Amino acid sequence: MTTALKTTQYEAVIGLETHCQLSTETKIFSDSSATFTADPNINIDPVCLGLPGVLPVLNQKVLEYAVKAGLALNCQIAPYSKFDRKQYFYPDLPKNYQISQFDLPIAEHGWIEVEITDSTGKPVLDQAGNSITKRIGITRLHMEEDAGKLVHGGSDRLSGSTYSLVDYNRAGVPLVEIVSEPDMRTGQEAAEYAQELRRIMRYLGVSDGNMQEGSLRCDVNISVRPIGQQEFGTKVEIKNMNSFSAIQKAIDHEIERQIQAIARGEKILQETRLWEEGAQRTISMRIKEGSSDYRYFPEPDLGPIEVSSQQMEAWRSELPELPYQKRPRYEETLGLSPYDARVLTDDRAIAEYFEAVVAANANPKLAANWIMGDISAYLNTERLSITEIPLKPKALGELIGLIEAGTISNKIAKDILPELLAKGGSAKDLVERKGLSQISDTGEIEAAIAAVLAENPSELEQYRAGKTKLLGFFVGKVMKQTGGRADPKLTNQLLANKLNP
Amino acid sequence: MIDREQVQKVAHLARLKLTPDEEEQFTTQLNDILDYFEQLSELDVTDVQPTTRAIDVSNVVRPDHHQPYGQREALLENAPDRDGEFFKVPKIVTGD
Numbered sequence: 298m299t300t301a302l303k304t305t306q307y308e309a310v311i312g313l314e315t316h317c318q319l320s321t322e323t324k325i326f327s328d329s330s331a332t333f334t335a336d337p338n339i340n341i342d343p344v345c346l347g348l349p350g351v352l353p354v355l356n357q358k359v360l361e362y363a364v365k366a367g368l369a370l371n372c373q374i375a376p377y378s379k380f381d382r383k384q385y386f387y388p389d390l391p392k393n394y395q396i397s398q399f400d401l402p403i404a405e406h407g408w409i410e411v412e413i414t415d416s417t418g419k420p421v422l423d424q425a426g427n428s429i430t431k432r433i434g435i436t437r438l439h440m441e442e443d444a445g446k447l448v449h450g451g452s453d454r455l456s457g458s459t460y461s462l463v464d465y466n467r468a469g470v471p472l473v474e475i476v477s478e479p480d481m482r483t484g485q486e487a488a489e490y491a492q493e494l495r496r497i498m499r500y501l502g503v504s505d506g507n508m509q510e511g512s513l514r515c516d517v518n519i520s521v522r523p524i525g526q527q528e529f530g531t532k533v534e535i536k537n538m539n540s541f542s543a544i545q546k547a548i549d550h551e552i553e554r555q556i557q558a559i560a561r562g563e564k565i566l567q568e569t570r571l572w573e574e575g576a577q578r579t580i581s582m583r584i585k586e587g588s589s590d591y592r593y594f595p596e597p598d599l600g601p602i603e604v605s606s607q608q609m610e611a612w613r614s615e616l617p618e619l620p621y622q623k624r625p626r627y628e629e630t631l632g633l634s635p636y637d638a639r640v641l642t643d644d645r646a647i648a649e650y651f652e653a654v655v656a657a658n659a660n661p662k663l664a665a666n667w668i669m670g671d672i673s674a675y676l677n678t679e680r681l682s683i684t685e686i687p688l689k690p691k692a693l694g695e696l697i698g699l700i701e702a703g704t705i706s707n708k709i710a711k712d713i714l715p716e717l718l719a720k721g722g723s724a725k726d727l728v729e730r731k732g733l734s735q736i737s738d739t740g741e742i743e744a745a746i747a748a749v750l751a752e753n754p755s756e757l758e759q760y761r762a763g764k765t766k767l768l769g770f771f772v773g774k775v776m777k778q779t780g781g782r783a784d785p786k787l788t789n790q791l792l793a794n795k796l797n798p
Numbered sequence: 799m800i801d802r803e804q805v806q807k808v809a810h811l812a813r814l815k816l817t818p819d820e821e822e823q824f825t826t827q828l829n830d831i832l833d834y835f836e837q838l839s840e841l842d843v844t845d846v847q848p849t850t851r852a853i854d855v856s857n858v859v860r861p862d863h864h865q866p867y868g869q870r871e872a873l874l875e876n877a878p879d880r881d882g883e884f885f886k887v888p889k890i891v892t893g894d
Contacts, residue, residue, distance in 0.1 A: 321862050328865035337883045338874060342867035348876075357859035379850075386813050388887040448884060462884035590811060595850035603856045 309552040312479035318512035325471035326353030337464035345469030347392030359471040362503035367404025380596040389444040398439035399593040407435035411489045420635040428635035434478030443470040484548035488541045521555045531565040547572040631661040657694025687721025696724035737784045749774040
């Protein structure tokens with residue numbers, strides 16, 4: 298091995314194929330339920346089992362969701378699209394072909410911008426304090442049906458031969474497959490891309506994006522090449538990552554494995570590798586000899602799809618403001634940091650709650666702090682979603698308004714928050730009912746100070762003898778005297794006057 | 799012209815096991831069929847779109863309304879083999 302080879306710098310080329318289950322009531326081509334059912338073969342019918350003589354009919358929601366997803370990913374929607382049969386033989390597919398889309402997918406040529414984050418998930422900022430983004434191309438988005446599930450193999454008691462059991466509940470459940478351009482270079486970029494895809498799908502309400510349950514599945518294509526080389530290295534596909542951190546770790550591990558292999562002079566095999574979460578490594582699953590021969594041909598049982606421009610614009614007008622639109626708006630017009638904008642927009646319900654608090658005239662930065670701090674902590678402990686708590690955005694806006702107006706201290710606000718979270722109602726009413734409003738009346742505070750000084754003559758003497766750190770002691774006593782309601786700033790000022798005549 | 803190797807490939811893709819005699823037989827037969835179809839190439843189809851369907855309709859969709867099929871037992875019973883509520887199939891060894 299030459300020294301030159303050892304010092305070669307490599308870069309990884311990464312692309313993702315993401316399967317995303319659509320949240321429709323029924324299957325893509327038949328009336329059976331598409332929702333998860335634990336009992337096997339409950340949601341089956343002649344169409345999803347591919348019995349002779351049946352005809353599939355496209356679910357209109359699937360088309361709507363696919364077009365909306367395509368629009369949200371900045372894709373061009375095909376004016377003419379069709380379904381094709383992809384042939385392969387495996388018992389998870391009762392028809393021996395999967396209805397998918399081949400050469401005329403519903404959406405193509407899109408892109409999304411992802412934020413570059415550090416190892417703690419915080420956005421990396423440029424010198425001006427703005428987050429750094431990278432554009433990832435979307436090659437295509439197409440509609441297809443999911444396959445069934447092989448449950449387990451076992452040894453046949455009678456003959457000793459082995460067999461598999463099949464559950465077709467999932468067969469025919471609608472999916473969109475989203476294929477990215479090979480634009481990513483690190484595990485972090487890929488994980489962030491997948492996360493942004495999931496955010497977009499959830500905002501649109503077209504998928505729950507649950508990775509543990511398999512409604513969002515990412516397959517990663519990855520190769521390495523010496524920096525500066527134009528052509529790609531041999532690509533390896535990795536599967537079986539069921540979290541975003543697993544995607545990142547699997548990719549980083551695989552990059553390292555390929556670089557080591559090349560440095561040793563080995564050839565990278567074109568293969569599919571499985572990520573083993575327990576061992577934190579990838580293992581070879583099968584070697585791919587050339588590309589598979591799926592013999593696609595147009596599905597004769599389904600007519601083509603022609604989305605009119607009126608229909609497309611009608612669906613476009615139903616798109617919500619998406620996370621990649623909210624983030625810059627929060628930063629530019631509400632003055633939040635990229636980090637706060639990122640956290641608040643991660644979940645649509647949180648973002649909408651925050652916006653409702655701001656609409657109730659609350660200071661955006663304070664609203665962000667309350668939601669990301671005490672309220673998030675409460676939601677986590679109680680395992681609640683923000684839409685389930687009695688504290689309405691208007692009341693939180695009121696509470697923040699009371700702090701800003703100096704009616705209550707931050708400390709009092711924190712003290713009454715649990716009651717507002719649990720019971721709701723108006724923050725103003727609660728403050729009045731409990732007599733918690735801050736005392737900003739000079740006379741009232743001076744009276745409290747006079748009482749405290751009269752009760753603590755020896756401390757007063759010590760203070761005047763030079764032990765000035767006793768100021769804190771007096772502040773505490775005045776606070777206690779007023780039930781924590783004395784304006785802290787004013788108290789400090791008045792006390793200082795009294796103590797240093 | 800289709801040769802014997804192509805017949806073997808097609809048989810493999812369709813998961814059919816052919817005897818050498820059958821391979822010979824199908825090579826001849828498939829060639830006859832292809833020759834027959836070859837007559838179509840006499841037509842000039844430069845400006846004709848490929849036809850994939852007999853009728854010219856697009857955008858056939860159905861509403862997303864759940865309607866259970868209702869005859870689960872018949873579907874399970876119709877299969878070549880079952881094990882309780884599961885369809886039972888020969889174990890497939892992955893890889894070609």
